[in-house]
Amino acid sequence: MKQKIYIAVALALLLAVVLFMAWDMFYNKSASEANPYEFDMKALRSGDTLAVMYHEVAHFTPALASIHGIAVDKNDRICVCGETGVEIFNSQGKKEAGFPLSGTATCIHVDEKGLIYLGMQDHLEIYDMTGKQVAKWKSWGEKTVITSIATMSGEVYLADAGNRVVLRCDRSGNLLKKIGEKDPARGIPGFVVPSPYFDLGIGNMGELWVVNPGRHLFEKYDPDGNISATWGISSMSMEGFCGCCNPSNFAMFRDGSFVTSEKAIERIKVYGPGGEFKYVVAGPESFIEGTKGIDLAVDSKDRIIVLDPEKKQVRIFVLKTSSK
């Protein structure tokens, strides 16, 4: 009896092999019609929903034609920049002010004095909250693509994705130091930036954190450009970053934790100050497939303010009550 079962199983498998060959040869339409070069990331897009510890509590839609950058000032006002304009909202999403621009601002930062810094592709423009231009810096060259701005101790840090470098400048726009250029002698690997998503930010201890997206790493620099710490893992799993260049954007909590956003697999996650994975804020199911440049900001109540360029919305996420 046992022998008959063995033979039946083996014959069934053998038959399956032969039928597979015949089917594949004559009837497998998908083999001829499917595009073998098409990206297929369905498997990676499905994540663990149990890890989602945030929920969306509000969203609003700016009136700009397209939106590119978001920042929060010390009074939790939300500033959004985009195609030919800037709009300012209160913490509840009610519009308070706005002003036009001659071009498109691709990134925004608000300093402690309430000045708005706008990256205009190859140069920087500074405005006050009423829309009065305070300064316009010279162009850094046609290859420059400014993708992030931060200020600290009277200095301005610009992430130049085109030249794969961080520019440390004084408030007048004079270059003080180039940070992150490849220097093996100092252990600096250089930034790998294959796409125009290159973010930086200032931590709670006044340290400069820069994303090295091609390496899937966060790198910590001092003002002299010395690298002192890194964290991040390349992985297809939820804990890591994957693709050509991720994370695309990040913001920091007051306790030094990081909130990151990714493209390709659109998701937002929170990491602890040491880079340990903590929660998922929103998974791919929360975004339109193909959404890129999900800019982030964190307000004084630790709400995560998300710029969703595809939906043209500002979305606000808070930690679920039960998880507190």
Place this chain on the structure above:
Amino acid sequence: MSKPGKYPVRIPRKTLNRCFFMLLVLILTLQFQEVLGVQRFPRPEFESGYVQPETLQPSARSGVLAIVDVLILIISLAVVSWLVIKRRSRLLVFWFSLFSLVYFGFYRQGCICSIGAIQNVTLGIFDSTYIVPITVIAFFILPLVFTLFFGRTFCAGVCPFGAMQDLVSFKPQKLGARMNAILGLIPYIYLGLAVLYAATRSDFIICRYDPFVGIFRFDASFGMFLFAGALLISGIFIARPYCRFICPYGVLLNWVSRFSWKHLTITPSNCIQCRLCEDSCPYDAIDMPVTVKNPETKSATTRKFILICLLVPFFTLLGGFTTSRIHETLAKVNRKVALTNMLLETSNNKDQPESIDVTTFKSSGKPISQVYSEASLVLKQFYTGSWILGCFLGLVIGITLAYRMVMIYRTDYIPNKGTCFSCTRCVDYCPVERNNEGLTK
């Protein structure tokens, strides 16, 4: 005394089984990692001036290495033939087959192999612009030449596919003559199709459905991983399923081996009819003695002869006619015919999304009428080819049936020269052999 149905080697069988099982699991685990690593991400957006290089074909083995391969093939065939015919040692044949698995399988990555060489040789015959490399001819001819002299010693210890399946043959079961005969028709169909597709420059299907090359190269696609896995699992209970019921080269070896000059014998002397070897062959390749208890009458023999004379041509014509009816289905494998079908489908059904093949064709600027006329020419070739294929298959079926009707008298247990892989398992069971070795029970 060994129990019938077991196949002893001098290393404990259990230990060997465990080792091979672990090896198999390791190989399959590595394969599975490859399978999972095929997802792709969007490309970077910055232009860097980098130009995507054209896809290159892997270069052929260098001249010296190709000669070395042929030399090693000759030496391997010679050594295994000697081990089978003279030494009659299962253990040594087994260890040599492991060397072949490593060299011809994992090191040479299973290419070019004698099985796939059928297609190159066919293409070389039908396409004057295609020159068959000498190495390919050597890999095709040499095993056949050695088989003509010594039986299928290539299968015994040189073919990496056979060695791979031998590793998993833990509980081989007997299938019975009828099942063997039915499943034994598959290799003929496969051979016929492989020749048809190679001759019409359509595809090399033996390579496309090569189950083990993905394992040898550690790059099997998910489908081929399952395909090879199913074959290997089936191989636990049906010894060498690929060799016996799929391998097209086995058909040629089977034919040639029937005329072999010096084939392996179970006993080196006279068979004493002890029946110890009766269940020793996991491939059902031992022909039992047929005694003359009920000899056929002359009229019965005449009736059978007439029936066979009618049956064989009938099946041949029936096969040819039937297969010619499906020549259009067979031709779907050809790229020109497949493209034509896609173009027709797209023009008939405008709502259907366009396939990448159609899009690529349209962007090439080639006139559609040219594709149609080329496809029509291919269809004509397939019509003729399918008649020949069908006649061949009908002839095989007819002869198989006829063979089963004919009573062949024999007095000894002998290996079937066509289906025997010369693995020498049966030799260990023969007490005559053991007497000669001084191991009398």
